Amino acid sequence: MTTVVTGGAGFIGSHLCEALLDEGRSVVCLDNLGSGRHENVTQFEDRTEFTFLRGDVRNDVIPQLERVGVSPPDVRRIYHLASRASPVDFDDYPMEILETNGFGTRNVLEFAADVGASVVYASTSEVYGNPDVHPQPLDYNGNVNFRGERACYDESKRFGETLCSLYEGKRDVDVRTVRIFNTYGPRMRPDDGRVVPTFVRQALDGADLTVYGDGTQTRSFMYIDDLIRGLRRMMDRSGLAGEVVNLGHTNEITINRLAEVVADLVDRNIDVVHEALPEDDPQRRQPDLSHTRELLDWNPTTSLETGLDRTIAHFHEAEVDA
Numbered sequence: 001m002t003t004v005v006t007g008g009a010g011f012i013g014s015h016l017c018e019a020l021l022d023e024g025r026s027v028v029c030l031d032n033l034g035s036g037r038h039e040n041v042t043q044f045e046d047r048t049e050f051t052f053l054r055g056d057v058r059n060d061v062i063p064q065l066e067r068v069g070v071s072p073p074d075v076r077r078i079y080h081l082a083s084r085a086s087p088v089d090f091d092d093y094p095m096e097i098l099e100t101n102g103f104g105t106r107n108v109l110e111f112a113a114d115v116g117a118s119v120v121y122a123s124t125s126e127v128y129g130n131p132d133v134h135p136q137p138l139d140y141n142g143n144v145n146f147r148g149e150r151a152c153y154d155e156s157k158r159f160g161e162t163l164c165s166l167y168e169g170k171r172d173v174d175v176r177t178v179r180i181f182n183t184y185g186p187r188m189r190p191d192d193g194r195v196v197p198t199f200v201r202q203a204l205d206g207a208d209l210t211v212y213g214d215g216t217q218t219r220s221f222m223y224i225d226d227l228i229r230g231l232r233r234m235m236d237r238s239g240l241a242g243e244v245v246n247l248g249h250t251n252e253i254t255i256n257r258l259a260e261v262v263a264d265l266v267d268r269n270i271d272v273v274h275e276a277l278p279e280d281d282p283q284r285r286q287p288d289l290s291h292t293r294e295l296l297d298w299n300p301t302t303s304l305e306t307g308l309d310r311t312i313a314h315f316h317e318a319e320v321d322a
């Protein structure tokens with residue numbers, strides 16, 4: 001039985017590949033290395049159960065698998081994570097992001113329908129946009145500007161969810177959707193524009209921390225290990241076809257407070273500089289986890305300080321090695 005992880009060379013995907021391999025599963029990582037890095041998975045390449053496939057979900061999946069000798073009917077599970085997710089990419093790669101979450105998700109679901117594989121689809125808290133309901137429950141339909149700077153991502157993820165519900169209803173595909181809230185940890189790209197790697201890199205370099213707007217906007221940050229546990233539970237539990245859950249931490253903090261925590265952990269006096277808030281930046285983020293707890297018996301367990309400590313150590317090592 002083979003598991004395909006699309007986007008497997010990215011931040012989340014590489015941790016997922018690692019967890020699956022550690023459990024003895026056979027894993028194919030399908031990634032176009034657009035925002036992912038080959039070095040995230042090179043450490044797995046001497047394991048016989050691991051196959052790296054440089055490919056693109058915007059193309060048909062079956063010929064790509066056959067090219068690397070994987071038999072398509074052996075694929076029983078697909079974690080569909082492929083998509084650039086960094087705000088700095090929204091301006092540079094909007095069409096690629098739209099096509100990946102649109103055509104790409106359709107190709108993955110079509111493949112799953114052909115071979116009868118189960119799918120976990122990585123959606124995002126961004127489907128809620130700048131929310132006027134707080135915390136965000138599953139039945140909140142969101143407040144997304146579908147023509148704004150972030151629309152290529154937010155709206156295409158929503159479209160991806162529509163595809164999932166159609167393939168579940170019309171083609172009987174066992175597809176489960178996770179709406180992932182801000183996640184951080186080792187292997188994030190230091191330059192990817194998301195707040196945790198930006199703050200950590202700046203703090204380690206002794207630079208000012210860049211805060212957009214007045215810094216009173218909130219986020220709830222989840223450490224990668226908690227997410228991986230949630231993703232796997234969503235796949236492993238039986239009877240969840242068609243289900244949707246939020247996965248995120250409920251510890252909501254302001255960006256100003258995050259800056260203080262990072263500065264404390266690197267033990268430096270650090271100043272903050274404020275820059276203009278990007279268009280449609282959400283003001284508040286916190287998942288309503290009631291359905292997640294009921295369905296998966298899952299809660300995030302890693303504290304912000306512990307997760308940030310591990311992340312800072314990883315970034316520090318990477319800087320020393322560079």
Ligand SMILES: NC(=O)c1ccc[n+]([C@@H]2O[C@H](COP(=O)([O-])OP(=O)(O)OC[C@H]3O[C@@H](n4cnc5c(N)ncnc54)[C@H](O)[C@@H]3O)[C@@H](O)[C@H]2O)c1
Pocket residue numbers: 006007008009010011012013030031032033034035036037055056057058080081082083084085086100104122123124125179180181182183184
């Ligand atoms: N990290 C978060 O906080 C977060 C929050 C919500 C949702 N998500 C979702 O989780 C998934 C993974 O995010 P991440 O943070 O690891 O980002 P990432 O950029 O590190 O990983 C995405 C991976 O997908 C690959 N990819 C992109 N387009 C592709 C294509 N057309 N074909 C094949 N591969 C392609 C990239 O090369 C990269 O390796 C994404 O779908 C993202 O939307 C992440």
